[in-house]
Every structure is written in C-alpha cells, then in structure tokens.
Amino acid sequence: MATSSTETPAAPEVASMTKLQKLAALMIVLGPEGAGTLLRQMNEAEMEAVTSEMTKITVVSQEMRMEVLREFAEVAVQAGTCTLGGLDFTRDMLEKSFGPFRASSIIGRVAPARSTPGAMQQILEMDARQIFNLLKQEQPQTIALVVSYLAAEKSSEFLMLLRTEARDQVIERLATMAPTPIEVVERVVELLNAKIAGRHTRALSQTGGIKTAADLLNSMDKSTSKALLVGLEERNPDLGAAIRQKMFTFEDLAQLDTAMLQKILREVEMRDLAMALKTASDRVKEALLASISKRAAETVNEEIGFMGPLRLRDIEGAQGRIIDVVRRLESEGEIELSAAGGGGDEIVA
Numbered sequence: 001m002a003t004s005s006t007e008t009p010a011a012p013e014v015a016s017m018t019k020l021q022k023l024a025a026l027m028i029v030l031g032p033e034g035a036g037t038l039l040r041q042m043n044e045a046e047m048e049a050v051t052s053e054m055t056k057i058t059v060v061s062q063e064m065r066m067e068v069l070r071e072f073a074e075v076a077v078q079a080g081t082c083t084l085g086g087l088d089f090t091r092d093m094l095e096k097s098f099g100p101f102r103a104s105s106i107i108g109r110v111a112p113a114r115s116t117p118g119a120m121q122q123i124l125e126m127d128a129r130q131i132f133n134l135l136k137q138e139q140p141q142t143i144a145l146v147v148s149y150l151a152a153e154k155s156s157e158f159l160m161l162l163r164t165e166a167r168d169q170v171i172e173r174l175a176t177m178a179p180t181p182i183e184v185v186e187r188v189v190e191l192l193n194a195k196i197a198g199r200h201t202r203a204l205s206q207t208g209g210i211k212t213a214a215d216l217l218n219s220m221d222k223s224t225s226k227a228l229l230v231g232l233e234e235r236n237p238d239l240g241a242a243i244r245q246k247m248f249t250f251e252d253l254a255q256l257d258t259a260m261l262q263k264i265l266r267e268v269e270m271r272d273l274a275m276a277l278k279t280a281s282d283r284v285k286e287a288l289l290a291s292i293s294k295r296a297a298e299t300v301n302e303e304i305g306f307m308g309p310l311r312l313r314d315i316e317g318a319q320g321r322i323i324d325v326v327r328r329l330e331s332e333g334e335i336e337l338s339a340a341g342g343g344g345d346e347i348v349a
Contacts, residue, residue: 017064024053026068028060062332123192124149128157134192140166144173145188148212152219159216160224168231175213175232175243210239214246218323248326248337250276250319254287260335261291267325270296274303275318278310 017025027035027050042050123131123146131150135143143162147155147170159167217225229247233240253261265273265288277285277300289297329335 020049020053021057022068022071024050024057025060025064026072027054028057029065029068062328065332128154128161131158132161136162140169140173142188142191143170144177145184146192147174147216148177152215155216156219159220164227168228168235171213171216171228172232172236172239174216175210175239177209177212210242211246214243217243218247248323250323251281251284253322253326254281254284256287256335256337258291261288263329263334264322264325265292267329268322270300271303272318272321274300274307275310275315276322278304278307278315279312280319 027038030038123134126134131146131154135146143166147158150158159170162170217229220228229240229244232243253264256264273288277288280288289300292300326335326337330337
C-alpha cells in the first residue's frame with residue numbers, strides 16, 4: 001500500500017492544550033449545529049482563530065472529549081445566565097453527547113460549585129445505606145426523584161436495600177417521571193432538608209424517564225434486573241416493553257450487521273470474547289465469529305475448548321465488558337443501535 005507524503009499531525013496531549021485548542025476540540029465534539037451556536041457569539045478574529053485551530057485537530061480522543069466537555073460544563077454552569085443558556089444549554093448538550101444518565105452525573109459534579117451545597121447535594125454525597133435510612137419512609141415518587149440524581153452504581157446499590165415491592169414501584173415511577181417542575185423539587189428538598197438539618201439547597205430540576213430506568217436496570221446484577229423487568233411487564237406491559245427496547249443485551253449482538261460487529265470486536269480482548277461465548281446461543285456465536293478473521297475465530301474456539309468449567313459470574317462479567325464497549329461506541333456515535341431492537345430475556349449488566 002502506498003504511503004501518503006504528508007503525515008497526519010498527532011493529536012495534542014490534553015494536559016498541554018491551550019484554551020484555544022480546547023475550544024476548537026469542543027467545537028468538533030459538538031458537531032456543526034452546536035459549533036454554529038458558539039461561532040455566532042464570536043467576532044471575526046475569534047472565528048478565524050478557532051476555525052484555524054480546528055483544522056489542525058484531526059482526531060479528538062475519548063480523553064480529550066471528556067476533558068473539554070467537563071471544562072465547558074463547569075464554565076457554563078458557573079456563568080448561570082450567559083448567552084448560551086447556562087445550565088439548561090449545558091444539560092441539553094451533555095444529554096445529546098452522553099445520554100441523560102451520564103449527563104446528570106456530570107452536571108451533579110460541577111453544578112454545586114455555583115452555590116452553597118444544600119440538602120440535595122448532601123444526599124449526593126451520602127453512601128447508599130445513609131440514603132436508604134433517609135428515604136425508607138418516603139413515597140415511591142419522592143424516592144424516584146432522588147434516585148434520578150444518583151450515579152448508576154450508587155442508585156443500584158440503594159435500590160437493592162429496598163423491599164422488592166418498593167423497588168418495583170420506584171423503578172416504575174422513575175420510568176414514567178415527566179420533567180419535574182422546579183417548585184416540586186424545591187418542596188421535596190425542603191422536606192429532606194428538615195430531616196438532615198442541612199441548609200436550603202439551590203434549585204435543581206431533573207427528569208427520570210424510560211432511558212434512565214433502562215440504564216439503571218442495566219447497571220444492576222443480572223438476576224435482579226431480570227426480575228424487576230419481568231414484574232414491571234406484568235403490571236404495565238407497555239411501559240415494560242418501552243424500557244426493554246432501550247436496553248441492549250448480549251443476545252442482541254446477533255441483530256447487528258457485520259460492519260458494526262467488527263467495530264465492536266476490535267475493542268474487545270480475545271479472552272473476553274472466548275469467555276463470553278462459552279454459554280452464548282449458537283446464533284450469537286455464529287454472528288460474532290463470522291465478524292472476525294478465520295484464524296481469529298479458530299483461536300477463539302481453541303480458547304473456549306481449553307478453558308474448562310467457568311463460574312457463571314465470570315462469563316457474565318466478560319459479556320458485560322463487551323456490552324460496555326457497545327454502549328461506549330454508541331455514545332461516541334461510532335455505531336447506531338436504534339435499529340437493533342431490544343428484548344432478549346437475559347439482561348447483561
């Protein structure tokens with residue numbers, strides 16, 4: 001293969017990037033529409049400087065993407081009523097880039113810098129057991145509102161402390177939660193404020209929704225998330241089906257085309273693939289092995305043969321790591337899962 005006479009310039013290290021370079025990287029991450037919004041706020045000299053810098057950045061790494069979005073979120077939240085829209089603009093941009101769950105997590109980390117932390121911020125800093133003790137007597141709707149602010153890992157741990165019936169109700173409320181008016185959030189915060197003797201919190205507004213519920217179920221262990229989803233489908237078939245559609249399972253990999261699977265498998269360790277296929281259906285096994293070279297497929301099959309008995313949790317862990325790759329590539333816009341459907345019986349966390 002002939003090599004080009006011009007070399008592609010290496011992407012700058014995040015730590016050594018200038019503010020102008022970070023702004024240029026941000027414009028690339030936001031895409032044409034978001035970048036256009038920012039450009040309209042600049043004068044001609046600023047526009048020329050930043051667009052010139054954009055031409056020099058050929059690749060925006062995951063590390064760079066996360067860093068520029070984090071810094072932008074901090075600046076926009078602190079600005080409050082800036083021309084770009086402050087918190088609302090920041091939340092909308094982050095949701096488009098990462099989805100509502102991760103966007104809420106980022107906003108939750110940077111937004112409190114605007115004002116004195118209050119009741120809600122104190123809750124975010126509690127461990128799961130402390131949150132349980134605070135909320136165990138509250139109504140499911142109140143619990144769901146608080147859960148919608150928590151990171152997936154902490155909310156999963158918290159829900160495991162609830163009784164099965166209460167857990168089912170909270171998941172259902174979370175999935176059906178509409179955008180929450182500021183007045184409602186303020187009232188909830190005031191009540192919690194009285195419980196934990198904290199100071200009055202800043203106004204916060206957040207929504208749950210089907211995607212949030214699906215992300216939460218995906219973060220829980222397999223048997224618990226399956227039981228929750230089955231129970232929800234029995235009580236509310238339409239809602240259960242909508243949540244299941246937003247989830248992506250290991251079995252769903254068989255529905256993806258070869259090009260998509262090749263992108264995914266390039267990011268997967270060979271041993272993880274072999275472990276994941278140990279208990280996979282023939283349909284999934286055929287789809288994945290057909291998406292790698294014949295030699296690689298032979299190596300995977302040999303690896304499976306040499307493994308011997310494995311613990312189920314190790315197999316599910318390998319499958320989960322592959323699903324993590326799928327979700328990351330989707331969040332980066334590398335693959336599109338909307339046509340893949342959802343809905344295997346197994347939920348791989």
